[in-house]
Amino acid sequence: MPQPDLHDLHETLGDLVVASHRLTRLAARVTGSTESPAVWRTLSVLQTAGAMRLGELAAQSRVSQPTMTKLVRNLVESEWVKRIADTDDARAWQIDLTPKGAAALQDWRDQLTAALVPMFADLTEDEIAAMRSTVRIIGSRVDLSTAASAALMTTGS
Structure with missing residues (x-):
């Protein structure tokens, strides 16, 4: 599997955080x-x-x-x-x-x-699927980070 362009990843993650906020x-x-x-x-x-x-x-x-x-x-x-x-x-x-x-x-x-649904009601099924996929990816990475942080706190490292 090819490695991602780290500059593009950096920029995309930054944009995602800003858009989310x-x-x-x-x-x-x-x-x-x-x-x-x-x-x-x-x-x-x-x-x-x-x-x-x-x-x-x-x-x-x-x-x-x-x-x-x-x-x-x-x-x-x-x-x-x-x-x-x-x-x-x-x-x-x-x-x-x-x-x-x-x-x-x-x-x-x-x-x-409910407040957001009207803003996104015109999305295609593919766009909704892309959003669902993005949520799963982010959720899995946040869960991994949370578990790693908890393990570090438990071991005192």
């Missing part, structure tokens, strides 16, 4: 959601990675720990997350997604996609 911002604006993107990012992290300590959640959500503390307080009040005792350290807490939070996240994702 623009698409997400556009969809969020169209839905009229007043929730901070950090809320949805945090719920998504918890849904994907499971319960974790506040500091780790802040790092994965890309916010400061004080910001995450405030965010979690609001999410607990909304019953979208819950604090659970950390089994490894009785003094610590882990944050976990609640069914109500998972439902809110799914509802938000449904709103995003």
Whole structure:
């Protein structure tokens, strides 16, 4: 199998990240959601990675720990997350997604996609298949990266 042109790959990945961010911002604006993107990012992290300590959640959500503390307080009040005792350290807490939070996240994702469907309704079956393929490729690489990161954290390397 021939090797990809690394310059072209670099440029394409950069364009993909920019387009993805623009698409997400556009969809969020169209839905009229007043929730901070950090809320949805945090719920998504918890849904994907499971319960974790506040500091780790802040790092994965890309916010400061004080910001995450405030965010979690609001999410607990909304019953979208819950604090659970950390089994490894009785003094610590882990944050976990609640069914109500998972439902809110799914509802938000449904709103995003509903807002975008009209913009993409004229795509051909081949274009939709290309998008589906792109999603699978990206998902598999992100999953590999996440697994590798977790393995490095576990071994302390």
